[in-house]
Amino acid sequence: MPNLNDLTALTLPSGRRLVADETENRLSLSLDGQSLIQLSLSRDPELKVQPEEGSARPDDAALWAAGYWLFARDATCQRLTWQLDETPTEALLSGLLIPTQTAGQYRCERTLFWQLPQPWLTQASSRYPQQMVISGGKRHPLRPIKPQGEVYRRFDARLGMWISLRTVDIELDLARFNRWQNSARVASFWQEEGSLEQHREYLSKLEADPHTVTLIGCFDDQPFAYYEAYWAKEDRIAPFYDAGDYDRGIHMLVGEENHRGPHKVASWLSALVHYLFLDDPRTQRVVAEPRADNAKMIGYMQGQRFHCEKEFDFPHKRAALMALGRERFFDRCELS
Template structure:
């Protein structure tokens, strides 16, 4: 596995993103009934926002996951918690496996995403607010150092719902790096200028 990131091209990447977000496993993304044009419009809006960015994660050059980074202070989160300097919001959607699932793959993706976010020295804490019913992502979040803060009410993601109940969770640099083995932590520490 060799992960890299590049900005989403809303039009060129719409077919692959549409094939991911409309599957049942991605129901908490809120786009199960979306058309390809809906995907183009969603990611064009994100690209134009100035406070929200979408990246395609590549595994040896092949699209493997979608990562969004956003400013919590410019999002609905600003109404439900006290945003701190250095907070960065994140959303993650891993593609469906093309063959047999690889044990530990999703954890490796999440570690790569967190390392990418913390590569920016301005990022002090990553903030997530996954659907409170999405137990799989809560387990993954805890593996990389997220600590639950509590359930918050946010605007609906799914058009069939009135609102979203999200599990607001935070992960500091220290909490993330503490979850890594020494082998994984070495490159991450080099990014932040530390020595192990």
């Protein structure tokens, strides 16, 4: 995996390239070869940043880029303290910066930074208006129309790879989904072996289900995993815990053997959860219900700050209720 101490460039989801010239006391960033911001750095006791004397007033894009670079560079960095001569109005309105009690001083909190939806969401995030409805005997908010195409993209600086999520295209993905489900490793947990037509019917049913979004996970645009993201309030899991109106649940399947392992799980699982929390800011919890004897998956999830609330019995399996709250995810967030 890449050494972040040697990091000199980051590519944004737009394809633009952020390049840094960094020393202990100075950071100069350029975007696509154009100078973006020059900063003086002070690291005692926390990281303090301010534009170099005589440099242009930084705009919001420059402030964001500096935050991205410094947070991606160091997963232990929890906040930046900015010293600015002019009030950064737009950055304050968005939550990129927050004021302090010292005039001209502002903080950029890692916890808030990673909750900003752009540029990670490749489709606009909006808070769909709430109207309570009843379907299948369950009362829940009316859900928005499901997305199509790519929904999330981020460069994982630790892996040196793009992690992206897109919705399932049945014609494009049916053969690989069939291959994945018929592998002995996947079948032992999913128990969904079958023919192409059986799997077409399976995916078509989910495509028509307003409470579930089916997703393909990609590393460097190569599909490797399948996920189902569902609204927990309408799901079979709802009777087993106090489901919130905007809780999301996940089912997960890594199909390609070369993308297994804890470092890959850390990348895709954090990306999947990140996407769901960004997709609707009212989502306060992400849950999952792996088989209770799937110790490896449960261990991976605990490594990403999920905790096991309890075990319970579905008709077809003994399950572990794994849960991760928004605050816990973004607190000490290790995204890079």
